[in-house]
Amino acid sequence: MSLSSWNYPTAIIAGSGALNKLPDACQSLGIIRPLLVTDPGIAALPMTQTAINLCEESGLSVTLFSDVQGNPTGENVAAGNKVFVDGHHDGIIALGGGSALDCAKAIALSAHQKHEVWQFEDIGDNWTLAVPDLIAPVIALPTTAGTGSEVGRASVITNSAEQRKVIIFHPDMVPKQVLLDPDLTLALPPHITAATGMDALSHSLEALCAPGYHPMADGIATEGIRLVQQNLPTVFHNGADKEARMQMLVASSMGATAFQKGLGAMHAIAHTLGALYNAHHGLLNAILMPYVLDANRSEVEQKMERLARYLDLDGSGTDAVLAWILTLRREVGIPHTLADIGITAEEAERVGKMAVNDPSAGGNPISFTAEQYSQLFTLAVNGKDWS
Numbered sequence: 001m002s003l004s005s006w007n008y009p010t011a012i013i014a015g016s017g018a019l020n021k022l023p024d025a026c027q028s029l030g031i032i033r034p035l036l037v038t039d040p041g042i043a044a045l046p047m048t049q050t051a052i053n054l055c056e057e058s059g060l061s062v063t064l065f066s067d068v069q070g071n072p073t074g075e076n077v078a079a080g081n082k083v084f085v086d087g088h089h090d091g092i093i094a095l096g097g098g099s100a101l102d103c104a105k106a107i108a109l110s111a112h113q114k115h116e117v118w119q120f121e122d123i124g125d126n127w128t129l130a131v132p133d134l135i136a137p138v139i140a141l142p143t144t145a146g147t148g149s150e151v152g153r154a155s156v157i158t159n160s161a162e163q164r165k166v167i168i169f170h171p172d173m174v175p176k177q178v179l180l181d182p183d184l185t186l187a188l189p190p191h192i193t194a195a196t197g198m199d200a201l202s203h204s205l206e207a208l209c210a211p212g213y214h215p216m217a218d219g220i221a222t223e224g225i226r227l228v229q230q231n232l233p234t235v236f237h238n239g240a241d242k243e244a245r246m247q248m249l250v251a252s253s254m255g256a257t258a259f260q261k262g263l264g265a266m267h268a269i270a271h272t273l274g275a276l277y278n279a280h281h282g283l284l285n286a287i288l289m290p291y292v293l294d295a296n297r298s299e300v301e302q303k304m305e306r307l308a309r310y311l312d313l314d315g316s317g318t319d320a321v322l323a324w325i326l327t328l329r330r331e332v333g334i335p336h337t338l339a340d341i342g343i344t345a346e347e348a349e350r351v352g353k354m355a356v357n358d359p360s361a362g363g364n365p366i367s368f369t370a371e372q373y374s375q376l377f378t379l380a381v382n383g384k385d386w387s
């Protein structure tokens, strides 16, 4: 596999062995004292030691920071900021899944600012409070194919005191260099491969369905969906298939690039259920996907007609896309209902109220009311038979 080099939406080197480009990437960004940010699970894997060795062999003074939990907290960011400042670091290597990448980006943004990280919550023009020159450069190496955080301009950080997830945003939070190396994702177990891959699909599908004029996002989303169609079943059945793993990493970056246009009801409900039930984000989107698409069909039929043709599906329009999604979900072991993962309809009213207020709700092609969100959620709990 040869390496590809792209500069949209940021500089990306993609291919097996891209990890070896880490010292070059540090050098070209002027980083000589990188802080390697990851989670404890990844820190224990050989890939972390390989990354450290590569840096040290090139004379870089690298320090490991792995005090990052799943759903990273403000405390994680504060601890990272202290290590970053005390160690006189000048850049960050972000290695891991969405949580590690998000935490790393938040450290890069806030370590040297006089404001604490919460001041950069994605509200109005809060981000202008940050001094751009003080934002540290980030090199991102994703180890899962789903969130696409490596090309994102935001981080989701949990404010433990307020018990809520806060979106931290700055346009310069996009990593300066992304290394998409399929070798880093080979060890992902099938169920995580499936759930994260379906998250990537949900990003592209929701971005495509979101109203608004953004042909670039639509084009990226459409091809991102095709890459999932062609490769997710393969990586689910054969996790060692490097080529298919590569395509899923690209599909993940494409999904997150496309969703700058907007997300929709899948994510509005998934964010809500993630907060209430602590269920896996990608798995929630995967289960919700057909219910939300069906509910949106009156507004997305034309787009689904084009998509069905592009994917070369049997049949046409929303019916064809829906049938494909149902088949794909079955093939990669995604349950059909929320009840299958232990979620009941008991809190339907609360879920509806929270979902309608989620920032992602604004991207849905139909402005569902809280009551409609409750009904949609209840349907996904109980299940619907489309056959």
Ligand SMILES: [Zn+2]
Residues within 6 Å of the ligand: 147, 199, 202, 203, 267, 281, 285
């Ligand atoms: Zn998502």
